[in-house]
Structures are given as C-alpha cells and as structure tokens.
Amino acid sequence: MPNSTNPPQIDLAAYLFTRIHQLGIRSIHGVPGDFNLVALDYIEPAGLTWVGNANELNAGYSADGYARVKGVSALITAFGVGELSALNAVGGAFAERAAVVHIVGVPSTASQKARLTMHHSFGDGDFGRYRRVYEGFSCAQVNLTDASTAAEMVDWGLRQCLLQSRPVYIELPTDFVQAKVSAERLEQDIRLSLPVAENDEVIENAAIEDLLRRLYAAKQPLIIVDGFAPRYGISEEADGLVRVTGFPTSTTPFGKGIVNETYPNFHGIYAGAAGKQVYMPWVNSCDLIVRIAPLNADTNTYGYTTLTNRNVTVEIGQNSIEICGALYRDLNTKVFLQKLLSRLDTSRLPCLDPYPDLGNMLQIRDQLPAPQSDAPINQDTFWLRVSHFFRSGDIVMTETGTSSSGGREFVLPPQTTMINSAIWLSIGYMLGACTGAAIAQAEQIASGTRPSSSRTILFEGDGSFQMSAQSVSDMIRNRVNVVIFLINNDGYTIERYIHGMKAKHNWVQPWRYLESPWYFGAPRDDPDYPVFTRRVTTWGELVEVLEDRQLRAGKGFNMVEVVMNVEDAPSSLKNLVLMVQKRNAGGPERMRTEKEVEERVQVTA
Structure with missing residues (x-):
C-alpha cells in the first residue's frame, strides 16, 4: 500500500506546463530542437496548444504579441542557436515590458559537468555562456538542476515574470524533464500566491x-x-x-x-x-x-x-x-x-x-470630403479614412516606420487594443507579433472575454514584411484570422527621410506580396479558412475593398496591398525626422x- 502521507509526484516538465496553463496561457510558441523534444511531449497533456513557428525570431515576436493581449506568454527554444535566434525578440519584450516565459532545452547536467564538447556550443565546455547573455534580457534566470527545489524555482521565476512584466529565462536540462517533483504546490494557483503590496x-x-x-x-x-x-x-x-x-x-x-x-x-x-x-x-x-x-x-x-x-x-x-x-x-x-x-x-x-x-479627430475624419475615385492613395488622409474600418474589440497593430507614424492618426472605437513599438523598434516585429496576437484574440473570443466580431488588423510596411515573411506561414499553419494592410512604397521610407531619399540601400527587392499565402501553403477554396487578397492603387479601389464583405468579416487570411508613392509619408513622420536629423548632426534644438x-x-x- 502506498504511503498516503506522501504528496503525489509529477514529472518536472508536467509541473512546468501545468503552471503555465494556470497563468491563463493556452498556446506555446517555439521551434523544436533535440534538447527540448522530450519536453514538448508534455505540452498537449497540460491542455496547451503547440503553435510551431518557422523560426525562433518569429516565435519570440509571436510570443510577445500574445503577451500584449493576454498578459503573459510562453516561448520554447533549443540551447545555443535557438535561444540566440530569439534574443532580439526577447530584448524587445524586455524593453517594452511584455511578460514572456522563455524555456530553453539545454544539454544534460552530466554533459555540462563533464564540460563535453557539445553541438550548439563554442566547444569550450562553458555551458553558462548563453545564460549570462540572457541576464541582460530577462528579469530572472532559473537553472533547474536540483529536483528537490525545482518546483519552488519554477514558481519563483514565474512570479517574477508576472510581477515585473518582463521575460524570464528557464533552463530545462534534458535529464531533468522527467525528474520527479512534488505536485503539492500545484494546488494553489500561482497568481493567488503573488504578494499584494499593502500601502503604508x-x-x-x-x-x-x-x-x-x-x-x-x-x-x-x-x-x-x-x-x-x-x-x-x-x-x-x-x-x-x-x-x-x-x-x-x-x-x-x-x-x-x-x-x-x-x-x-x-x-x-x-x-x-x-x-x-x-x-x-x-x-x-x-x-x-x-x-x-x-x-x-x-x-x-x-x-x-x-x-x-x-x-x-x-x-x-x-x-x-x-x-x-x-x-x-x-x-x-x-x-x-x-x-x-x-x-x-x-x-x-x-x-x-x-x-x-x-x-476632434472623429469630427475631422467624418468631415473629410470624398476623395476622387481615380486619384492615387496618399498618406495625408489614408490613416483617418481607414479608421472607418475599425470596430469595438479589434486589435490594431502598426509596424515601426510609416505605419506606426500614420497610425497615430487613427480614430479608435472604445475597447480597441492598439499595439505598436515605442523604444525597441525592430522592424519586422509586428508581422510576427500579429500571429501571437491573433491566436490570443481567438482564445479570448472562445472564452467570451472579447466580442466575437473583433478582428486582428495589421498595418505593415513592405520592407518590414520582408524581414519576417515566414510569419505568414505561422499564420496559415495555425489558421489564424488576420487582416493585413501592406503599405507598398518600394522600400524603407522612414530611412529615406532620415538620410538618402535616392540611396540604393533604402530600396528593397519588389516582391509579389499577394502570392505569399499560396507559397506558404494556404488552402484554396476552403470555406473554413478563406483567403482574400487585393491590390489597390486609387481611392476608388480602396473604398471598394473596405466595403468587401469578406474583408470586413476578417475571417481567414486577408491581405490588401496598398500602393503609395515612394516619397510620400505622414506629416508626423516628416516632422519627427527633421528633429532626428538635427539631433544626429549634434544640432542645438532642445525643449530644455x-x-x-x-x-x-x-x-x-
């Protein structure tokens, strides 16, 4: 007969993913690797869904976007090459306070103690190198090498993630995935154990x-x-x-x-x-x-x-x-x-x-005269006019550059979630983050915490799109519902305005953007996951597409390529760039x- 006084035992990986589920996370972002493969077997039994991103950078971006909608997210990468590929994304989450639990599958403790020459390392037996790198990119680091304290350490790391709203870094050695730990702590939801500061x-x-x-x-x-x-x-x-x-x-x-x-x-x-x-x-x-x-x-x-x-x-x-x-x-x-x-x-x-x-921006928008239908689309009024498309509950995302500057002119309905980048400014981030945000939104719709009519709407530049285009694959793989307005102005407009309007390095290779869903395996003629693509060059074409029933529904994968002039930009961006130019040149302009x-x-x- 088993001793009834002994608490039940559970595999460490099962404990970790159960805790993650208790945080309200339902989807795990990441890329498989030989050092995390066994741990991945525990995801589905814990009630979680594997997103499966095409690369670690986009997995990190996606986890960040998910966290900005639901408050916290989880990311899994492999030791060395995987975690370093995600580092830029985790850096953005740290700078802008997105709570991401980053789990890294690392070599066994025996291999580390023996300082073996292992793949994905520098061959010098130093297995703490990457952990030390992440000390600057996470608010807490957890190295699970002692089964007697592992559950407590997991809880501590997750608490820090929630309290500081920043990434935490958790190393899970391959020989500790199935290490037995007490399940007793799981009886208390970790959120309920957070300290509540009582003010003096x-x-x-x-x-x-x-x-x-x-x-x-x-x-x-x-x-x-x-x-x-x-x-x-x-x-x-x-x-x-x-x-x-x-x-x-x-x-x-x-x-x-x-x-x-x-x-x-x-x-x-x-x-x-x-x-x-x-x-x-x-x-x-x-x-x-x-x-x-x-x-x-x-x-x-x-x-x-x-x-x-x-x-x-x-x-x-x-x-x-x-x-x-x-x-x-x-x-x-x-x-x-x-x-x-x-x-x-x-x-x-x-x-x-x-x-x-x-x-009043609402009045200014509604008093705009109707544009000439055959006139080219311009930045001056595009951002105000497209605001008619939004509705309460939508998640609206703007990529760094033209879209972020233009999006400041949006007129947003109540209960709209706006996501942009304010300090990290890694172009390409928003396309990856859109995957995670759309997944999080779908979970909220399913739980009744967000209106069923809400959509994830992304405004993306053509140059930024090329930075993280594999995110389209992630979207289609996970059948997420997205609406993407891709601003095509032949390159890096914000960089052109800062320096080099005609410079060769500010142009990008012209892609056939609207063919990307097919390349990445989108289904054809599937009513459960429709695909809508359209290219617009005039106001008349834009007005027509904004009234399209499928686009307005936001179901499936939807992309509208909006063609604008190479040298066109929002006035706010032009004004900001003038300030940047003076500052870069050591100019004296200062408010104080x-x-x-x-x-x-x-x-x-």
Whole structure:
C-alpha cells in the first residue's frame, strides 16, 4: 500500500506546463530542437496548444504579441542557436515590458559537468555562456538542476515574470524533464500566491491629499497617458481619472488606445515639437500635468520635447508616485488610484479655462470630403479614412516606420487594443507579433472575454514584411484570422527621410506580396479558412475593398496591398525626422537643456 502521507509526484516538465496553463496561457510558441523534444511531449497533456513557428525570431515576436493581449506568454527554444535566434525578440519584450516565459532545452547536467564538447556550443565546455547573455534580457534566470527545489524555482521565476512584466529565462536540462517533483504546490494557483503590496496608510494618505489638493487648485491641468499602464495593471484607473475629471487628455504614441478616444476631453497624441504648434506652448504653461505610466524614450517623447516641468508634473509609475518633485515610494499605484478616485469630489474640480481648439479627430475624419475615385492613395488622409474600418474589440497593430507614424492618426472605437513599438523598434516585429496576437484574440473570443466580431488588423510596411515573411506561414499553419494592410512604397521610407531619399540601400527587392499565402501553403477554396487578397492603387479601389464583405468579416487570411508613392509619408513622420536629423548632426534644438532631459528620464527609468 502506498504511503498516503506522501504528496503525489509529477514529472518536472508536467509541473512546468501545468503552471503555465494556470497563468491563463493556452498556446506555446517555439521551434523544436533535440534538447527540448522530450519536453514538448508534455505540452498537449497540460491542455496547451503547440503553435510551431518557422523560426525562433518569429516565435519570440509571436510570443510577445500574445503577451500584449493576454498578459503573459510562453516561448520554447533549443540551447545555443535557438535561444540566440530569439534574443532580439526577447530584448524587445524586455524593453517594452511584455511578460514572456522563455524555456530553453539545454544539454544534460552530466554533459555540462563533464564540460563535453557539445553541438550548439563554442566547444569550450562553458555551458553558462548563453545564460549570462540572457541576464541582460530577462528579469530572472532559473537553472533547474536540483529536483528537490525545482518546483519552488519554477514558481519563483514565474512570479517574477508576472510581477515585473518582463521575460524570464528557464533552463530545462534534458535529464531533468522527467525528474520527479512534488505536485503539492500545484494546488494553489500561482497568481493567488503573488504578494499584494499593502500601502503604508500614512504615506498613501499623504500622497492622496497632496494630489487631491493640486487637482482641486489646478487652473490649466492636463493628463498624459502612456503605454506602461497595461503592464502596471492601471489602465482602467487611468481611463477612470480621465473620464471623472474631464481634464484635457492626450496619450503618447505608446499609450494610444488605452483611453476611450470618444471622450470629449480626449485630444489625440501629444507630439511636442513635432505636433501642432499651438499645443506645445499651451502644455508648457499648464500648472498641473499628470503623466501616467510614462516611457521617456526619445521616440515616445518626440526627442524629449514632450517632457514637462518637474515642478508641475505628477508621474505615476508602477510602485511610486512623484508629485511635483516629492517622491512617494513603495506604493501600489493601482490601489492608490482606486482610493484617489473614490475620494475625489468632482464638485471641487476647477471650471477649466479655454484650451486650444485642437480639433476632434472623429469630427475631422467624418468631415473629410470624398476623395476622387481615380486619384492615387496618399498618406495625408489614408490613416483617418481607414479608421472607418475599425470596430469595438479589434486589435490594431502598426509596424515601426510609416505605419506606426500614420497610425497615430487613427480614430479608435472604445475597447480597441492598439499595439505598436515605442523604444525597441525592430522592424519586422509586428508581422510576427500579429500571429501571437491573433491566436490570443481567438482564445479570448472562445472564452467570451472579447466580442466575437473583433478582428486582428495589421498595418505593415513592405520592407518590414520582408524581414519576417515566414510569419505568414505561422499564420496559415495555425489558421489564424488576420487582416493585413501592406503599405507598398518600394522600400524603407522612414530611412529615406532620415538620410538618402535616392540611396540604393533604402530600396528593397519588389516582391509579389499577394502570392505569399499560396507559397506558404494556404488552402484554396476552403470555406473554413478563406483567403482574400487585393491590390489597390486609387481611392476608388480602396473604398471598394473596405466595403468587401469578406474583408470586413476578417475571417481567414486577408491581405490588401496598398500602393503609395515612394516619397510620400505622414506629416508626423516628416516632422519627427527633421528633429532626428538635427539631433544626429549634434544640432542645438532642445525643449530644455541636456541636463534637464537626463534628470527627467532618470526619474521614471
């Protein structure tokens, strides 16, 4: 008779994947390799689906996109060549705070101890080399070499991934895949074991009173919402503050889509020196600016020109709040904002002085005159006009470059998820990320947490498409529903504007993009997975395709190639590039001194 007092035992790989399932992950991205093959046998029994990407870079991009929709994802690669191929993608996830659990199948502990000359290594017996590389690309590293502590170490690594919203790195040696560990810890969901920070009441009350006093006294306030709000779990609170106060509100490029853009006090993206001339002087004269979850990167602050005077600025981070120079540390800012909103007396909020008429983007879009049907499509109004295509629940993704700049002009319906890159800017990322985002969206639709009518819509450049084109194979393999608008302007338009409008290196080989689904094995005449492709060169053709029933449904694989002029670009991109050119040349243009910029960036780093 077995001893009933002994806890049940489970294989380590089964423990790991069960934990991953408990996090809400249902799909595993990655590429098989001889050091992870046995571990892959445990995926399906744990209730998970193997995505199976064409290469590790795209697997990493896809895992990142999945994490930005569902909050956390999992990636599996092989030792050495596999993990290094994924490194660029994991770097982007680290920089922009996407929670990715990266599992690496590594050689057996015996091989490592003997310092054998193994394939995928440098032949010097140093098996910790890649782990040391990943120390700079992950918030925690776990090397599973002791069965007695393995389950605890897995839990610790996963907690760090969730708490810091950044990648973790887990090494799983081949001889530990089937190592026996106690299953007892699985009885408690790892999310329930996360520490809940309890704010010091004295510090919390002092901060709340300080901020309330400033909110009531403000004569010219502004709220700026940034892209780390979802990573910190404060998106709802940020939206609530905007709605309840009625204060003029903008977002950064990274923060677009977090705030309901139909609010009358929403005024689009604040672009500093690259934006409307009337807005920047007004912002600089504000007496209170609340910046929520900021990312003070040059690309997200338009060359730091959107950074504001510290003496009038409130910056709300993940675990701290700085109120006009006074720093309140070790605060759970989600709890702080909830209490702030509950205590906010709207009758004491100021009657606001008039602020610049920045124009309501919804009205501007709806008042656009109908374009000439035979006129070529241009960047000036494309991004506004195509916004008619969006509906609530959609995931809208814009690739770095022309699409990302143009997408800042989008008018988004409520509950739209916007995904872009704000600091890593690895072109080709978004095509790979689209796979993971679409898979995550399908899971949410199946669980009833996202409308069944929602779609994944990607705006991709032709140069970027060529960086990660094998992602199309991943999409078709997994039968994901996507709509891709491929902007074809014969190369790297953003690079042309920075330097070399006619330079040979800024052109790309012209591909027959619309044939890519067939090359990658898309089914023909399959009603369960239809394929729709169309090339448009004029406004009339674009209007017609946007009304197509299949495209609007978003089912299957859909790609519209939108041909634009080589030298055409959104005005926001042109303005930004002028600033980049001056900065690259050491130009003196600055909103404030280098020292002041450095201080502002360091405060919220």
